Amino acid sequence: MSDRFTIAAFAGSLRTRSYNKALLRAAVAHAPSSLDIQPFDLADMPLYNGDVEDAGDPPPVQALKETLHAADGLLIVSPEYNASMTAVTKNAIDWASRPPKPTALAGLPVAVTGATPGRLGTARMQGHLRVSLANTNARVMAQPQLYVANAGEVFDEDLKLQDEATQQFLTRFLESFATWVAPPQAA
Numbered sequence: 001m002s003d004r005f006t007i008a009a010f011a012g013s014l015r016t017r018s019y020n021k022a023l024l025r026a027a028v029a030h031a032p033s034s035l036d037i038q039p040f041d042l043a044d045m046p047l048y049n050g051d052v053e054d055a056g057d058p059p060p061v062q063a064l065k066e067t068l069h070a071a072d073g074l075l076i077v078s079p080e081y082n083a084s085m086t087a088v089t090k091n092a093i094d095w096a097s098r099p100p101k102p103t104a105l106a107g108l109p110v111a112v113t114g115a116t117p118g119r120l121g122t123a124r125m126q127g128h129l130r131v132s133l134a135n136t137n138a139r140v141m142a143q144p145q146l147y148v149a150n151a152g153e154v155f156d157e158d159l160k161l162q163d164e165a166t167q168q169f170l171t172r173f174l175e176s177f178a179t180w181v182a183p184p185q186a187a
């Protein structure tokens with residue numbers, strides 16, 4: 001078994017100055033050496049449509065499915081919209097959950113987090129996201145849970161993660177995910 005794991009990752013926001021994209025960049029920067037986090041851009045992902053699917057997966061969907069099949073794990077960094085995940089996040093999960101079987105999410109180790117300028121740190125979104133992912137048979141890390149609140153304060157003007165406590169928690173979160181992806185082998 002390799003000692004470095006490929007982690008596909010996406011942010012569920014399309015805007016340029018997204019705090020969640022910034023958190024994903026911080027995750028790349030703070031990842032333990034055993035994780036190679038590779039962001040996947042959802043900007044070109046079409047909305048799920050069964051007619052489109054019947055005609056054959058469009059290239060962005062093919063690329064997402066191939067990326068997930070080739071990955072050892074998935075990191076989802078999503079904003080919270082109206083107490084749930086964004087349409088961008090849900091749409092990616094919906095496409096990835098589709099045949100052929102085994103689907104790209106079945107059995108895949110997944111970590112979820114998110115950032116918001118609000119005070120609840122995307123907690124409500126993460127609950128919904130976990131329910132959706134459970135339905136796909138993804139293997140979602142339960143603990144630790146990382147909620148990034150007050151994003152306007154923990155990121156600076158250049159969207160760099162400046163808050164030291166959040167940096168430390170992010171590092172611990174990713175170290176735990178590395179163990180979740182590759183549990184220690186029994187001797």
Ligand SMILES: Cc1cc2nc3c(=O)[nH]c(=O)nc-3n(C[C@H](O)[C@H](O)[C@H](O)COP(=O)(O)O)c2cc1C
Nearest residue numbers: 013015018019020021079080081082083116117118
């Ligand atoms: C339609 C909509 C609904 C929102 N609902 C919530 C919410 O329920 N909880 C929350 O913390 N923030 C909410 N927000 C604020 C987002 O957290 C904020 O816009 C955030 O910056 C979006 O993430 P991004 O910076 O990665 O694009 C909402 C924003 C929009 C546009």
